[in-house]
Amino acid sequence: MTHGGRHTSRRRPGRAVTLGCLLALVSAACTGGPEDTQQSGQDEDRGPIVVASGLDVTGSGSVRQQLIEEWNRRHAGSKALQAKLVELPGGADQQRSQLLGALQSGSARYDVVNLDITWIPEFAEAGLISPLPVAKTGAADDADFIRRVHDTTVWKNRSYARPFNTDVGLLYYRPDLLTNADIELDRQPTANWTWDQLYSSVKTLGLNPVRRDERAGWTTQLKQYEGLTVNTVEAFADAGVELTDSQGRYSSSAGELKKGLDALLDRVAQGRVQPAAITSDETASLTDFAEGRAVFLRHWPYAYGALESLMGEKPYAVNRLPGKAVLGGQNLAVTAGSAHADDARALITFLTSRESERCLLDAGFAATRASVYGSTAKPCWPRVAAALRPAGDAAEAAATEKGTPKGQGPEARAAYIRILGAALTEAVQRPRTPYYGAFTQVLQSHVYALLTAKRPETAEAAEELDAALREVFAGR
Structure with a gap:
């Protein structure tokens, strides 16, 4: 968003x-x-x-x-x-x-x-x-x-x-599906999951979606808009790639960009991403998760409340995003x-x-x-x-009714707040530059072309992106 x-x-x-x-x-x-x-x-x-x-x-x-x-x-x-x-x-x-x-x-x-x-x-x-x-x-x-x-x-x-x-980016997930597959993940609010753990869980679940109606490992926002920029910067940050210095000057290279692009493609391939993610924004990815088409979901904090009305009797939980999360x-x-x-x-x-x-x-x-x-x-x-209480009262009343998702009461809310606070203290920023509008359009264009290519070649894509970003951050 x-x-x-x-x-x-x-x-x-x-x-x-x-x-x-x-x-x-x-x-x-x-x-x-x-x-x-x-x-x-x-x-x-x-x-x-x-x-x-x-x-x-x-x-x-x-x-x-x-x-x-x-x-x-x-x-x-x-x-x-x-x-x-x-x-x-x-x-x-x-x-x-x-x-x-x-x-x-x-x-x-x-x-x-x-x-x-x-x-x-x-x-x-x-x-x-x-x-x-x-x-x-x-x-x-x-x-x-x-x-x-x-x-x-x-x-x-x-x-x-x-x-x-x-x-800040958070990771929502279906604890019932993990439990049914005997997957043990540390679900304490202080747990720091890794992408490798997510990949391993997806492999254990045997997920390999081809069509949108098939269950995927995870879903996120890869449509050509700001959500794609956020997901890309998170992958770059995890790979140690910084695009600018504190004064907004370009500080990366084609070699560094290749590392970041490879990390993003790994998330798509090894994470068995929902095929619809390539056209998904916040609303679409939230819907796919709520309707059972993904086990994990990368989304923003407001999704915690939104899922309460979307999930019905299906349980859900939240943890910090593996690796770096963008502010x-x-x-x-x-x-x-x-x-x-x-x-x-x-x-x-x-x-x-x-x-x-x-x-x-x-x-x-x-x-x-x-x-x-x-x-x-x-x-x-x-x-x-x-003035805000009507919605809160409804949620509280629902929590006492039969069939309400387990763990969506006060204790789960308190754990969510601790997770959110911790995630914010370690989050990373997108590039700080007066040319941000041009930057994000250029990044989205190049990355989306890579994600939709039949045989993505990250070395060539990195060279082209490096040249384009040098122009953008120079104000040209």
């Missing part, structure tokens, strides 16, 4: 008195009384803080919208501090094009943009988003963000955003053209608070803060939790 700072003169929003203080940056005084909501006509004319974001894929009833509404309730006395969520249609590529066009032309007034983590260098380099105030970079509150997740906000040693929701997710940044950047940063601080991050985790997203995965995590905002 696939994560703003605060001000030195402002405490974290959350109490009624904070409203007046927030307005101190744009008004003459801050007294904390009711009269503080009476702003000048100029302030009231500013209208809402507009947040542009992609669609919520969790099916949670839009936790992002619920968090915006919680902010608005806490600032009900000020028209200037009300926020509005604008959800952009289409896939990631379409959303990126819409945001680039709107910010470059000024055709839409966005104050906060929820950017895919791979877009941060491009938007920062183009001057479309504002760096965080230097005085707040590295503040104590930032230290609670998972380090590798927070690193996605940085470009050229400046932080341009705060992590909102993150993502996904979105980060919140203030646009360079925002007329009230201070208020926009305050909103971002609220949306990425410990309580808000817990709401995101409860709704099916992966949270960006380490504390959310610990025993002392702060609970979700009560009114947001209540």
Whole structure:
């Protein structure tokens, strides 16, 4: 599919008195009384803080919208501090094009943009988003963000955003099918499986699918879109192949690329991948697994909740992805053209608070803060939790009914959260470059051609890919 700072003169929003203080940056005084909501006509004319974001894929009833509404309730006395969520249609590529066009032309007034983590260098380099105030970079509150997740906000040693929701590849599997075949895998939350173990399990199961309706060893997203880039980068990372340095300069070679391509082809062949994976995105691969056409599935965290309604009585479980897993997710940044950047940063601080991050985790997203995965995590905002509860109550009620998958109760949920937190601490990034859009299209084109070739030749494919990537990362 696939994560703003605060001000030195402002405490974290959350109490009624904070409203007046927030307005101190744009008004003459801050007294904390009711009269503080009476702003000048100029302030009231500013209208809402507009947040542009992609669609919520969790099916949670839009936790992002619920968090915006919680902010608005806490600032009900000020028209200037009300926020509005604008959800952009289409896939990631379409959303990126819409945001680039709107910010470059000024055709839409966005104050906060929820950017895919791979877009941060491009938007920062183009001057479309504002760096965080230097005085707040590295503040104590930032230290609670998972380090590798927070690193996605940085470009050229400046932080341009705060992590909102993150993502990481996970491995879902059918424990009943493994047990029936007497396959013993360490299923503890701390277990680190290897691809060789997965290959061995698939061989023991005797799986060798030719058609889509036959059960495969595993499935994933190999359609020519961003999912293919993610799977390729994970295979490359496992083979020790790094495409760029920290400054976005190309740092690989044809020989290195061949190692990565060979690793990807091994996953397809030795893993006995579902034939439909070559045309599968997140939805299609999730469906194939849920309907029994694969024993293992590489997918994102939101699949954990989605499978609960898709699997019926069939059990499923989750573990860390063998080898390296790629980070996904979105980060919140203030646009360079925002007329009230201070208020926009305050909103971002609220949306990425410990309580808000817990709401995101409860709704099916992966949270960006380490504390959310610990025993002392702060609970979700009560009114947001209540808004999300209908889905949670239904799941809890279903867990007590006869025929519900074994192990999908509180203990399994707690184990899943531990697995997710651990996976995020070791995840890898896709290349950090302002030319990411061109990079991912070139990579997808070459890799897809290799995957669909009758006799794939990785040495030749690596030479061609190396030449193409050198052009891309040079900005040509």
